[in-house]
Amino acid sequence: MSERRTALACLIPLLLVGAVFFYGFLLWTGWLSLTRSNLLPSTEFVGLKQYERLLLDPRWQAALWNLLRFGAGFVVLPLLLGLALALLLDQKLRGEGVLRWVWLHPMALSMVVTGSAWRWLMDPEQGLAEAVRGWGWASFRWDWLAQEDMAVYALVVAAVWQITGFVMALFLAGLRGIDESMLQAARLDGATGWRLLRRVILPQLGPSLASALLVLLPAAIKTFDLVVVLTEGGPGQSSELPAFYMFQMAFERSRLGLGAASAMVLVMMVLSIALPYAVVRSRRKVAA
Amino acid sequence: MKRLSLYLLAGLAAAVIALPLLLMLMNSFKGVAEAQQGFLSLPREPGLAAWRLAWQTLSGSFGISLMLAVPAVLLSALLAALNGFVLCKFRFRGERWVGLLLVLAFFLPIKVYLLPLAITMARLGLDRSLALLIAIHVIYSLPLALFFRNHFLAFPDELLQAARLDGAGFWRLLWRVVLPLSRPIFVVVLILQFTTIWNEYLFGLVFGPEDARPITAALAQLSAQTETGARAYPLEMAAALLAAAPTLVVYLLAGRHFTRGLVAGAVKG
Amino acid sequence: MNEEDTGLRITGLTRRVGAQTILDDITLQLDAGEMLILVGPSGCGKSSLLNAIAGLQPHCSGEIALDGRRIEALSPRERDIAMVFQNYALYPHMSVAENIGFGLEMQGWPRARREARVQEVARMLQLQALLDRRPAQLSGGQRQRVAMGRALARQPRLFLFDEPLSNLDAQLRAEMRSEIKLLHQRVGRSAVYVTHDQTEAMTLGQRIAVLKAGRLQQLGTPQQVYQRPANLFVAQFLASPPMTLLPARLEPEGEFTLTLQGAGAMSWRPTALPVPRERLLGRPLLLGWRAESLRVEEGGAALTLQAPVLLVEPTGVDSLVQLQLGEHRLHWRCAGWPTLQAGDTLTLRLPEAALLVFDAETGERL
Amino acid sequence: MNEEDTGLRITGLTRRVGAQTILDDITLQLDAGEMLILVGPSGCGKSSLLNAIAGLQPHCSGEIALDGRRIEALSPRERDIAMVFQNYALYPHMSVAENIGFGLEMQGWPRARREARVQEVARMLQLQALLDRRPAQLSGGQRQRVAMGRALARQPRLFLFDEPLSNLDAQLRAEMRSEIKLLHQRVGRSAVYVTHDQTEAMTLGQRIAVLKAGRLQQLGTPQQVYQRPANLFVAQFLASPPMTLLPARLEPEGEFTLTLQGAGAMSWRPTALPVPRERLLGRPLLLGWRAESLRVEEGGAALTLQAPVLLVEPTGVDSLVQLQLGEHRLHWRCAGWPTLQAGDTLTLRLPEAALLVFDAETGERL
Amino acid sequence: ADLELLHAWTSGSEAAMVSELAAAARRGGVDLKTTAVAGASNASTLLKARFLSGHPPTLAQTDKPLRIWAEAVPLADLGADVSAQLAALPHAVASELRDAAHKPAAVPLNVHRLNTLWSNQRLLRAHGLAVPQDWDAFHRTAARLRAQGLLPLAIGSSAGQKLSLFVAVVLGRAGRDFFERALVQADPALLAGARMAALLQEFRSLKAYTDAGQVSRDWAGATALLLQGKAVFQFTGDWANGEFQKAGWQPGMDYDCTAAPGNAGLHYFEFDRLVFFAQPARLGAQQKLAGLLLQPDTSAKLARLKGGIPVRRDADLSGFNTCAQRSAADFRAGEARGDLVLSLSARLGESAYGGLRDVLSAYWASERMTAPQAQARLAQALRQRD
């Protein structure tokens, strides 16, 4: 079958390039993590020393814990809000184009600058909190940025703000693919509102959900710019995320080896979640 | 009544989401010192100085950024569509593993690949150029294929079969049948890609042509945090908005393609 | 609003898309428990009418009342209507059982009762073995039956069926037909049923509505519509094979002159005129009859025609014979498998009573 | 491979999905230019067979040869086959004209020629006014015609039609049927045609293949299949209304004893046995006949039955009468609109020649 | 271009300095291209990538100890001329410009004093207060100010500002000697001792004089608080001077710049350097450029533009304002006494320095961390030898 051959031939570059540019380089990083590389890569083998250092570093441990907290908010909220917005937009609203654009626009703004806007908004003294106090709620405080335990959630706020529109777009694309006459059938069957959503619409948004997760999960792990501009990891190091740690070590502090080790640990963590999932799924497919 | 509350809700969401944008706009009309004094106040003497300066600083970079972003985005989106199509609609051994490897590749920031890539390019003797930069962006966008794969799951196979019987080979199948019917997801990927590539600059500095710096490099320059220099917020805000303008335009244009019922009427059942 | 009204009453229903009028001022009434058969050529607006009744199509003008209550402003769900979609519109992510049971679930039936009902419907539609499959794993006819099951499981005020049996084989179709009829008699809900199958149209409903290009042409019992069609269109539409139509004129002397192209003129005096003479005199007429009206046997007052055989098509049950009369085509439905050859000349007789006379210009039956 | 082979030849085609056998060792041959009608109950594998021929279904075993060339290994597009899909599978983003012309474009027809051809096909299918519409803007029947047009525009080696007329009204269907027949005769390509319509099945093709649960039951001319069905299944399948079947036994004396439930036994001696006596003796039999075989008139050797009328269903063309004979249901197709009432007792006669005798255990016709 | 300078100087005054630098080079006949990259992290990333891809720049801005560079890449030998000129520089500076083999490989640009206390004279006068000379006085003054509803101390979010503050406390309370032994030589006994604990506690006690808004502003935002009359004191480098001048404030009248409490006479400073990488083909131009940048007037001009003071003892200070002149006087005096304090960033290894900043900013931010815990982390951080 020549079509099939063409199709598979298209995949070969993907596989080769992917093998080299992603996994080849990942191996290189793995090798780096076993060396005493500082400012620049070196070939001096030090075994698992960098890992030992990494795992003992309280900053790294905190970063992982922060990732968990950040990730929970950053994945769940955009999914909920994005879906809600997509559904809202799907109600044949007038001005859909404008609304869609407004909701989506945060994606376009580079975080490097938007971070400043968010810092202002979340400023405990002069920001929105002050405005609320100005409206008469004198005791109102919103000082997550200043609180060790809450700074991560300040990151969540800005990150959710930025990505939600995109998740909305993903869901919207999915929603728009659902057969209208099937929805009509469901309406005739008496399904409206929440039940229509849960029983008929959501089950068909599976692929969109997968895509949204495909954006959100890696983005959570990759979040870096935002930390730099919004909190610089602070106060103290209370809002550091692994990517921030990784880049700071690898590039700012000239601890390439340590940075590489942290990258490898991240990869292994992702793998340890994704691999069982993939194996289970492949089993199920074979069974089906 | 119900419609009204829907509109209220939508408006509220829009207002909340637009808040930072409004704040940025507001501050971009202020003087440097005024901005330093309070961010939430309305500009006392609104002026376009910051915008003028921003335009001066950035205007030179628009061209190069477009020359980079447009081909890189289109190429990577098309390639992603192609690969996603193959991954979704053709069975082959080990497809699950390819999928898994792609997913995994998505999880690392591409900055991780910067150094090995630099070494490799040096070994290969590839000089810095726009083409190289585009190629690199395209390569690191390969995992986007997964979006298309997910989307194609719902694509009616009967259409493919009909087209095959009509004599369409692989390419025409893709170009004439599959792509036109995947506009929404294509747009989504386009948005993601344009944003990513437009806003990326480190790779641009390393692999891009010597003297041409992408717009975001110029922008980042304006807004870098330093220990010793004070920041000019109005300029930053104006520049950020200016730099985002093409992306915003892309969103506006692309948005039209979120059409409903693209496959309506295709199959019965 | 008339409180005593029951059944479905549609008044002046009109729908336009762009410049096109899809439903044109449709007014009809359906008694409670009555089954109305809706027929008409492809694209005449049958599905559109059902959609309008179900509330799935916006931008219709006109009134719709169900059981005495105006429903145009209600949402589909509030109308309490079950429908079989022409394109099935199954839930692709649900199994057959879930597809059938979904409406019941939405109406809050308890699980056990719902499952029992699904089983019952599945048995009726011979879907028992397929209850766990997804629609994508079904054949065309099986899908259609699921679509049917989804509607039949419920007990709505009104059923709408859009060609629900078109993809079933004759056996199954006959069975389903009687099931529907039984069900309808038992449950006594009103129903509108679109079909292209003449047997279904004639046997299933109390009344038939014939639609053409969005306009209602005739509404009557099967017998009325078949034997006393309102116009040429209705007469032709329910004729298979097509009606034979010959141009004619009534002479003042009381005889018809048939002006056949390619076969000269022909004169025939019927023993009795089917219509008062005055209405026929002086205008161009069309004499028509159905293929099954022709006889070989002599006897009785009849128009006699002689023509060579063109084509014989046995359908098993009977055979369709085409004859060439000048440039006109005569259709004859004859029993069995006649031993005729193309070219054989046949003499056929049309009993006077079977003759339909139309105004050649307006198409009205006279 | 036989170089002189032409037409379609299928050998031992089998397809399994999981534990289910969807096509079971199908072997059949189609001469060049022949039209084969494929019939069978819903879900029996007709569409699957077409898909297998077109190469749209993987995992089939068996051989398929077209014009003497093995094609199992070829991709669908190399097979040069045009197909009308049961579910239409129209390109939703293309206009009707583009849908029809797409295949031509793929084969590199120049634009002008292509457009001319599209016009031609559209005229044939009465789609001229709709050429600029998208499928979503069409009615069900219009969509089906577009699906048809897409196949007819091309001139492939083989046509596959999967219930191409099921959603059309009788008028249009009759016209389309003759168009297809003419086209087929003119172009002379082989075709496989799935239908549930008995008229189509009997009139359109040279041969009929009857499928049941993936197995080929009989392959023969319409007359063979109808008058000399291979087994009970085939006989029943092509009977509408259903065949009447009565259990019987041949006594050594040469007479049939019919053991009717609820109406006692009955004895009848035919003038001649349809089959050699030895084959009938000593085994449980089923006597069957079609509804149109019964007569009211006396004359000729016939089995006489007397029973009360249960139901009369006029179809226009004729009427279907059901009678209750004990617990058995007798179907009678009678001409016209008989003035019968439920409860009237009728005497009907079955001409000996119309009798079919089956082995009650194997279902074989004897 | 002949030579390429990679740097992260992007803000207004910095950019002005860079363009003057390029102009000076051009005047001297050296074709210098400057490549600016925003952010220290990005600059350092780019630098690495450039090295690995085989196109390193010729020279780069750095604040890392030269030793780190020398270990990683070959450095240029700027030659005897430059070496001689370096010898004329203050020893604390010059020693940071030579590689292990004592060859000159970098040139200084300017000196920034870090332990400066900026004060709002208008507010102080209004409340009848004076600039505190030691930490006890500072606490008293700050407490008074706070009682008046003023913000005593303005500070921004960066770790660097915390470190400067801490150093000011250490120098002001415990003196240079303790600073050297504890923080530079990482004497474990001192680090673990009660004195250090007290210093840390005092450092954090200053937080009481700050506000919650510190987390969302940079140092210039903190300076702006002084300019708005909301805050009274700020500890930061001499670059803040430019902000006061832009606002038209007069030193001594509206604001003042003094040594941090107890720091009188101690000049804690960092200096900007350019490190030259070994590129034999360009060595001539490199040496020429290095020579040019060490010229007294060039050096003075660059320093003035950037906002620090010149490195050279003999530089003409006429164009500099009072604060800069005061800093220069202290610098020269300290040099003469031999008690200049070179900043930790130039003296600690990267891990140690980074770790130090981490501990201090975490300790500052935390409500929970105790001084002993901070001491333990401090000791651990300073033990790191990369």
Ligand SMILES: Nc1ncnc2c1ncn2[C@@H]1O[C@H](COP(=O)(O)OP(=O)(O)OP(=O)(O)O)[C@@H](O)[C@H]1O
């Ligand atoms: N993906 C599948 N998985 C399991 N069974 C399937 C699948 N697709 C089809 N079948 C089964 O295969 C059988 C044959 O299907 P096919 O579509 O060929 O029937 P058909 O003869 O065309 O019926 P119809 O007249 O209803 O269209 C059916 O019983 C159907 O349920």
Ligand SMILES: Nc1ncnc2c1ncn2[C@@H]1O[C@H](COP(=O)(O)OP(=O)(O)OP(=O)(O)O)[C@@H](O)[C@H]1O
């Ligand atoms: N979206 C649309 N835009 C324009 N015309 C439309 C649209 N939808 C349907 N039509 C037209 O409306 C007419 C009525 O369509 P409808 O589906 O009601 O026909 P129908 O009687 O059900 O035909 P069929 O028997 O073929 O299903 C058709 O001529 C069709 O082309």
Ligand SMILES: [Mg+2]
């Ligand atoms: Mg319809």
Ligand SMILES: [Mg+2]
């Ligand atoms: Mg089928």
